[in-house]
Amino acid sequence: MKIVVAGKGGVGKTTVSGTISRALARAGHDVLALDADTNPMLGVSLGVGPEETDLLVAVRQGLETGETEHERSTEGFVERFGRDAPDGVRLVVASRIEQANPGCMCCGVSPEGLLNELESEGKIIVGDLEAGIGTVMRLQEGQADIVLVVAQPTAKSLNIARRAVEMTDDRGGRVIVIANRVRDDEDLAVIREAVGECEMVVVPDDAAIARADREGLAAIDVDENSPGVKALVALADRLAAMAVPA
Numbered sequence: 001m002k003i004v005v006a007g008k009g010g011v012g013k014t015t016v017s018g019t020i021s022r023a024l025a026r027a028g029h030d031v032l033a034l035d036a037d038t039n040p041m042l043g044v045s046l047g048v049g050p051e052e053t054d055l056l057v058a059v060r061q062g063l064e065t066g067e068t069e070h071e072r073s074t075e076g077f078v079e080r081f082g083r084d085a086p087d088g089v090r091l092v093v094a095s096r097i098e099q100a101n102p103g104c105m106c107c108g109v110s111p112e113g114l115l116n117e118l119e120s121e122g123k124i125i126v127g128d129l130e131a132g133i134g135t136v137m138r139l140q141e142g143q144a145d146i147v148l149v150v151a152q153p154t155a156k157s158l159n160i161a162r163r164a165v166e167m168t169d170d171r172g173g174r175v176i177v178i179a180n181r182v183r184d185d186e187d188l189a190v191i192r193e194a195v196g197e198c199e200m201v202v203v204p205d206d207a208a209i210a211r212a213d214r215e216g217l218a219a220i221d222v223d224e225n226s227p228g229v230k231a232l233v234a235l236a237d238r239l240a241a242m243a244v245p246a
């Protein structure tokens with residue numbers, strides 16, 4: 001199963017991607033977490049730590065300076081640009097490369113293209129996409145089974161969320177809106193009004209999640225019982241039920 005996480009910058013895509021990846025892996029699933037952001041920080045939200053995350057990103061960016069050897073196969077890609085993260089998650093950095101060598105598997109392929117290439121049978125791929133509506137526009141059939149659209153109760157984030165939901169609906173794809181950092185009923189009502197009658201999961205504004213980011217830790221390692229983390233673990237359970245049995 002392929003899950004992608006989309007939305008405006010700063011709404012919580014990486015937090016959602018990292019936390020559900022860890023929760024799915026804890027539930028026994030084989031999880032590949034794909035970091036497609038141009039500023040790849042998924043390692044931090046997975047609990048790999050800022051230094052190790054930087055090292056992995058440097059390998060990816062080494063393609064631009066010639067310090068990293070090119071790689072032709074998808075398996076090689078997962079090997080060379082990836083590392084193991086806690087709970088058995090495999091993290092792979094697939095951020096876009098400037099001056100990519102077109103036709104080259106490791107740097108010429110777009111993150112969406114890589115989603116096409118990766119074999120998802122028997123595993124769950126979680127793709128933390130680049131911010132904005134562009135990634136959702138470029139998504140094609142077979143690249144995602146479920147689109148998680150993260151939204152906050154702010155006008156700009158809701159504009160992107162609404163368009164992402166409409167686009168995914170038009171393609172006949174399955175979409176779940178994550179109403180993130182919800183403080184009260186009013187926040188929730190604003191999000192509900194913007195996205196309409198689609199499937200929605202509410203994640204409250206959570207001090208443990210904010211603290212995790214400040215300390216460079218995974219939220220699930222800071223407090224797995226905090227309300228926001230619990231909501232994301234419950235979402236992972238729901239997603240797992242749609243996937244192959246663990």
Ligand SMILES: Nc1ncnc2c1ncn2[C@@H]1O[C@H](COP(=O)(O)OP(=O)(O)O)[C@@H](O)[C@H]1O
Pocket residue numbers: 007008009010011012013014015016180181182203204205206207209210211212213214228
């Ligand atoms: N539910 C939440 N409660 C509190 N802080 C949150 C919540 N979700 C995200 N954040 C914080 O918001 C900031 C942006 O989150 P991040 O996941 O990096 O967003 P994105 O990947 O969309 O840019 C981070 O500091 C993160 O800790």
Ligand SMILES: [Mg+2]
Pocket residue numbers: 010013014015037041
């Ligand atoms: Mg991010």
